[in-house]
Amino acid sequence: MKVLAAMSGGVDSAVAAARAVEAGHDVVGVHLALSRMPGTIRTGSRGCCTIEDAMDARRAANLLGIPFYVWDLSERFAEDVVDDFIAEYAAGRTPNPCMRCNEKIKFAALLDKAIALGFDAVATGHYATLSDTATGRELHRASAWAKDQSYVLGVLTAHQLAHCYFPLGDTPSKALVRAEAEDRGLQVAQKPDSHDICFIPDGDTRGWLSDHIERRPGEILDEDGEVVGRHDGAHGYTVGQRRGLQLGRPAADGQPRYVLSIRPVSNQVVVGPKEHLAIGTIAGGRYSWAGEPGFEVSEPFDCDVQIRAHADPVPARARLEPILDAERTEQHRVGASHEIVVDIDLERAEPLLGVAPGQTAVLYTGTRVLGQFTIDRALAAQQTTAEVLG
Incomplete structure (x- = not known):
């Protein structure tokens, strides 16, 4: 099978590519450049898709002896993921950019290009399993639920699943993947996982949004419609938020209040009790x-x-x-x-x-x-x- 291994520069995708090679597949590695101005240095576990990540992916591919390419999908990423993220927050919603990235980039733009080039499947380091049945291919949780990533793959369609390959799905733990990477001589064996939104590597989502969405001051209301405070932009709040509300009037029962809803049309934030x-x-x-x-x-x-x-x-x-x-x-x-x-x-x-x-x-x-x-x-x-x- 001709396999395109998506190599992020992390340990999971490197081991996934190694297993694909070991299984006898014809493997080519590719790293996705998703930003026109990527940071050159990763800070701890923050961010991904940096120049450092591309270099780590190339070193892993060289060690595995497979061809390696960098594909520039930054324009598509900006339109389908970053712009969507901004538009959703502006509309008072809380989007998940990783879901959009999997849907639009890793398993749409990448997969479409791979199929056009004659590849049979795209391999990634996701922890999930695939099952072929009489009615078609099914997506299942990984064998280790603690590491299971089937949720972020929930956007995949039947067509996309037919061309997916998840070599890590049956691996019981991340520790075993790191140990395997060490044994294989992969330098990324102990590289930290990335946990933040890749295009907001400092983790300050509210500050980043303030640079992309016009601030419109408005009212913070309780459930009875009484004004209990003011905000400098509803996009800076999300349902369930407790901290940073800066309410001018405490609740009658003295209990904390949480954001219950955001009303983008009236530019109001509604707060109330946790229950x-x-x-x-x-x-x-x-x-x-x-x-x-x-x-x-x-x-x-x-x-x-x-x-x-x-x-x-x-x-x-x-x-x-x-x-x-x-x-x-x-x-x-x-x-x-x-x-x-x-x-x-x-x-x-x-x-x-x-x-x-x-x-x-x-x-x-x-x-x-x-x-x-x-x-x-x-x-x-x-x-x-x-x-x-x-």
């Missing part, structure tokens, strides 16, 4: 299926839903529903005709906390990824009115 962050129903669009579900998705079906990369999945019941024009609100995405609605099984699980529009919800059955959608709306678990939070 009002508890969510029992989420809904949204921009959905995709990771292969053939195997059942009629318009009928309610049982599943587990996960709303963050490292969150625990919770039991739920989901359905795909048409969006009726008479019921359409500003939270519905423009042009969307259907949405996925997910009710948390509150008899078996606690409500979700701090759900923000813009987050990605990934649906599972057991270890299998069914698909994903972008959350547009969330309803409180103890809803007493028809108001939709977010």
Whole structure:
């Protein structure tokens, strides 16, 4: 099999490429240049895609004896990931840029180019497993749930999964991968993992957004509509946030208040008690299926839903529903005709906390990824009115 190994410069992708070579595949390494002005030095575990990372990837490829190239996808990355990130925050949502990068760059732009060049598959260092069945290829969790990365791969389609290769999926731990890299003589064996948004390497998301979104001062309201403070830009807040609210009036019960919703049209931030962050129903669009579900998705079906990369999945019941024009609100995405609605099984699980529009919800059955959608709306678990939070 002719394999294009996506080499980020980290230990996981280097070992994945090494295993592909060892398996007898015809392997070519490629590093994606995603910034026109990448930083030259990584600071600890912050950031990625630096010149240093490209050099680390090249050294690993040289050691493995495989051809190596750097592909400039910076323009596509800026349009599909960075611009989307800015637009989502400006609209009062909290996006996940890693999901967009996997969807639009690593498994769209990269994969399309690889197929056009005659490659059979793209190999990455993600911790997830693939299973070929009579109805097609399925995406499953990695054998080690603590390192499982199937959530961030939930955006992949059946076509993309057919050309994916995850050599690390059955590896029980990251420690074993590092030990293997050491044994293979790879210099990245002890290189720290990157944890931050790659285009905001200093970790100051609020400061970065202030340079890209016009600041519009506005009001901070409590749930009764009373003004309890002012903000210098709603984009600097996210649902569930507690710190940095700078409220001018304390709550009557003296308890901390949290951001419950952001209203981009009126430029207002709504705050309230922590218990009002508890969510029992989420809904949204921009959905995709990771292969053939195997059942009629318009009928309610049982599943587990996960709303963050490292969150625990919770039991739920989901359905795909048409969006009726008479019921359409500003939270519905423009042009969307259907949405996925997910009710948390509150008899078996606690409500979700701090759900923000813009987050990605990934649906599972057991270890299998069914698909994903972008959350547009969330309803409180103890809803007493028809108001939709977010």
